[in-house]
Amino acid sequence: MRKYTGLRAANYNKDRAHNKAFRWQQEVVKKILLRLQPRQVLDAPVGTGRFFEVYQQFPCKVLGIDISPDMLEQAQSIRPENVLLIQTDLFKVEWPEFVVSTRFFGHLKSRENKNRFLSKTQKQLLFSHGPEAYEFIAENNLEVQETYEMGDGKHCITLVERSRSIHPRTH
C-alpha cells in the first residue's frame, strides 16, 4: 500500500473534495451510522477523521487508529472529545464488535491479506470495497446485512455480520 505521509496526508481531504466516490461513501456511511448508533466504534484506518462530524452526533466512544502519524496529525486537528486516536497497525489489535473501515480493503492486493482483514471481524464490519469483496465475505462466513452500490461497478459499501452460532444445550 502507498504511504500516506507528507503532502499526501496534508492534502488528503482537499484532493478528494470533488471525488464522486469519496462523497458518496461519506453520505452512505453517515446514514448507516446515524441509524445504527453503535455505542463503541473502532475506525480503522481512521485516516484524517472523515467521520468525526458524524460521531459527534450521537453518544458513542470511538477509537481511531492509523499507521501513519501524518494522517493522525490531520485527524487530531479536528478530533472531537469522544474520539481517541492511536498510531498502530490495524492487523495487530483485537477488533471490538463494531468496526468502520473505508478505503482500505481495496488497497489490499493479496488474497491472504484480504482474508486476514475480514477474519478479524468479531461482530459487525461496515466497510467500503469493490465487487471482488463479495467472494471474500462468503469465504469468511460473514453475512451481508446491508449493501449499497454506487452504480459504477466499482464502489460498494457493505455492513457484514458474523453471527454467533447458538448451540442447543443437550442437558
Ligand SMILES: C[S@@+](CC[C@H](N)C(=O)[O-])C[C@H]1O[C@@H](n2cnc3c(N)ncnc32)[C@H](O)[C@@H]1O
Ligand atoms: C486511503 S486511506 C483511507 C483513510 C480513511 N479510512 C478514509 O476513508 O479516508 C488508507 C489509510 O490506511 C492507513 N494504513 C495503511 N496500512 C495500515 C495498517 N496496517 N494499519 C492501520 N492503518 C493503515 C494509511 O496510513 C491511510 O491513512
